Amino acid sequence: MNNEQLTIDMRTSLSGITLQNPIIPASGCFGFGHEFREFYDINILGSFSFKGTTLEPRFGNELPRVAECAAGMLNSVGLQNPGINAVVDGMLPYLTEHFHQPLIANISGFSLEEYVACCEKISASEHASIIELNISCPNVHGGGMAFGSTAECAAQVTAACKKVSTKPLYVKLSPNVTDITEIAKACEAAGADGLSLINTLLGMRIDLKTRKPIMANKMGGLSGPAIFPVALRMVYQVYQSVKIPIMGMGGVSSARDVIEMMLAGATAVQVGAANLVNPYACKEIIEQLPEEMDKLGITSLSEVIGGAHC
Numbered sequence: 001m002n003n004e005q006l007t008i009d010m011r012t013s014l015s016g017i018t019l020q021n022p023i024i025p026a027s028g029c030f031g032f033g034h035e036f037r038e039f040y041d042i043n044i045l046g047s048f049s050f051k052g053t054t055l056e057p058r059f060g061n062e063l064p065r066v067a068e069c070a071a072g073m074l075n076s077v078g079l080q081n082p083g084i085n086a087v088v089d090g091m092l093p094y095l096t097e098h099f100h101q102p103l104i105a106n107i108s109g110f111s112l113e114e115y116v117a118c119c120e121k122i123s124a125s126e127h128a129s130i131i132e133l134n135i136s137c138p139n140v141h142g143g144g145m146a147f148g149s150t151a152e153c154a155a156q157v158t159a160a161c162k163k164v165s166t167k168p169l170y171v172k173l174s175p176n177v178t179d180i181t182e183i184a185k186a187c188e189a190a191g192a193d194g195l196s197l198i199n200t201l202l203g204m205r206i207d208l209k210t211r212k213p214i215m216a217n218k219m220g221g222l223s224g225p226a227i228f229p230v231a232l233r234m235v236y237q238v239y240q241s242v243k244i245p246i247m248g249m250g251g252v253s254s255a256r257d258v259i260e261m262m263l264a265g266a267t268a269v270q271v272g273a274a275n276l277v278n279p280y281a282c283k284e285i286i287e288q289l290p291e292e293m294d295k296l297g298i299t300s301l302s303e304v305i306g307g308a309h310c
Contacts, residue, residue, distance in 0.1 A: 008289075008290045008293055008294065008299060009299060009302070010022070010286075010289055010293075011300075011301070012046070012267055012301060012305075013302070014130060014170075014194060014247070014267060014268055015130070015168035015193045015194060015245065016168075017130065017168070019046035019047055019268060020046055020101065021044075021046045021286055021301075022258065022262065022266075022267070022269050022301060023045055023046050023258065023269060023271060023282050023285055023289075024045065024046050024047045024048055024049060024104065024247065024268055024269065024270045024271070025045065025048040025049065025270065025272075025275055025282055026270035026271060026272035026275075027050065027051060027052050027104075027106035027132065027134070027172075028051060028052055028077065028106075028272070029273060029274075029275045029276055030048050030051075031050070031051050032051055032095055033048060033050070033095060033098075033099055034095070035279075036275075037098060039279045039280060039283075040280065040283045042099055043099060043100055043101060044283060044286055045101060045282060045286070046101065046102075046268060047101055047102045047103060047104050047130075047268075048099075048103070048104065049104040049105075049106045049132050049196075050087075050095075050105060050106060051081050051106070052079050052081060052106045052107070052108045052134055053081045053083070053084050053087045053105070053106065053107050053108065053118065053122075054079055054081060054083065054107070054109060054110070054114065054118065055083065055109060055114040055117050055118055056083050057081065057082050057083035057086065058078065058079050058081055058083070059078075059080055060078035060079060060080030061076050061077060061078030061215075061216060061217045062217070064214060064215055064216060065077050065215055065216060065217060065220065066215070067204075067205040067214040067220065068205075069203070069205055069222070069224075069226075070226065071224055071225045072222055072223055072224025072225060072226040072227065072251070072273065073222075073223060073224055073273055073276070074204065074205060074214075074215065074221065074222055074223075075220050075221055075223070076215045076216070076217035076220035076221070079108055079137070084107070084117070084118050084122070088121050088122060088124075088125045088127075092125055092127035092128065093127060095127070096127045102129035102130065103127060103128050103129055103130075104128070104129065104130045104170075105128035105130070105131050105132065105167075106134055107122060107131060107132070107133060107134065108134040108136075108137045109137060109157075110137055112156065112160055115133065115147075115160065116160050116161060116163075119131060119133075119161040119164050119165050119169075122167070123165050123166040124166075128167065129167060129168075130167055130168045130169075130170055130194075131161070131165055131167050131168070131169050131170065132170045132171075132172055132196055132247075133157070133158065133161055133169060133170065133171045133172060133192075134172045134199070135148035135153075135154055135157055135158075135171060135172065135174070136148050136172070136174040136176075146174060146176075148171075148172075148174040148177070148183060148199075149174065149177055150177075150183075151183050151185070151186035152186070154171070154173075154183045154186050154187050155186040155187060155189065155190040156190075158171055158186075158187045158190035158191060159190040159191055162190065162191035162192070168193040168194060169191070169193050170192065170193060170195060170196050170247060171187040171192045171194075171195055171196065172196040172197065172199055173187070173195060173196065173198060173238075174198070174199045175197070175198040175199060175227075175230060175231070175234060176201065180197065180198070180234050180237065180238060181237050181240075181241040184197075184238045184241055184242050185241055188242045188243070188244050193244060194244045194245040194246065194247065195238060195244060195246050196246070196247040196249065197234055197235060197238060197246065197247075197248065198227070198230070198231045198234050198235075198249065198250045200220075200221025200223045200227070201221065201222040201223075201227055201230065202219055202220075202221065202222070203219065203220065203221070203222035204219045223250070223251070223272050223273040224251055224253075224273040224274075225251045225253055226251060227250045228250060228251030228252065228253075228257060229251075230250065230251075231248065231249060231250025231251055231252075232248075232250075232260060232261060232264050235261060235264045235265050236264040236265055236308065236309075238265070239264065239265025240265075240309065245267040245268075246265055246266050247266060247267065247268045247269070247270055248261040248262070248264065248265070248266030248268075248269050248270070249270035249271070249272055250272075252269055252270070252274065253271070253273075253274040253281065254285065254288070255285050255288035255289045255291075256292055257269075258285060258289065259289075259292060259296065259298070259301075262301060262304050262305050262307075263306070263307045263308040264306075265305065265306045265308075265309065266305070267302075267305055289301075
């Protein structure tokens with residue numbers, strides 16, 4: 001590192017909430033942080049998005065629900081979680097005894113009423129700073145189509161949750177749509193304070209011996225380095241289409257990926273599958289960021305947000 005370059009500012013801000021750095025483990029890849037505390041002090045993180053939580057406890061999908069593939073993995077876990085009451089009343093108070101940075105609450109639902117109920121419950125908790133609304137779930141009252149698959153449905157659930165949310169509301173978008181910018185604009189118009197993108201891409205694997213899909217659910221979400229160029233493209237497009245901040249994610253596994261994602265328009269960057277391969281992934285990225293910034297002549301990360309659009 002250049003010894004003359006000592007002042008490195010990795011801070012960023014989401015809806016007025018300052019993060020000491022932009023690195024956020026993504027929901028579903030970091031649990032509630034307890035396991036990772038055994039590896040390093042998780043307080044070095046900017047934040048983390050805890051395990052996707054629904055109104056009622058869920059076991060998730062049948063096994064097997066994970067499959068390997070080149071440059072990534074497929075999962076069909078199915079939102080296994082203990083339910084919103086257990087999370088808010090038990091897990092979050094314990095978690096925040098050990099984690100002292102802003103916390104992101106990822107919530108899901110299978111009806112509009114479920115989303116609203118989860119938002120109300122998490123809004124009443126002092127332990128979460130931002131709500132991340134996962135709208136990739138199938139709407140049981142809408143024929144099974146995911147809430148985030150159309151601009152109309154995305155706007156409907158965003159508006160309903162915004163009415164009861166006392167915390168910044170970030171909507172997590174699915175890439176499995178025709179035009180993600182239309183969904184993003186609909187969420188912004190409905191009151192979203194920010195956006196998270198992208199969620200996993202739909203994929204599958206087939207066992208050549210049994211000639212049947214490997215996962216019990218047949219299909220699952222593809223994550224890992226393979227999807228990084230797609231995620232980067234979508235963050236770039238959405239940044240051009242909205243005025244609200246973006247948490248970018250999808251295949252991020254290095255400090256250079258983080259800077260590239262921020263140049264595309266991300267204000268903060270979530271790291272997902274990399275944590276499952278290497279539990280030190282986020283720690284190493286945070287440690288590597290100052291050196292990469294110095295190499296690229298960057299003194300403040302916040303100044304590069306959207307820099308690729310100049």
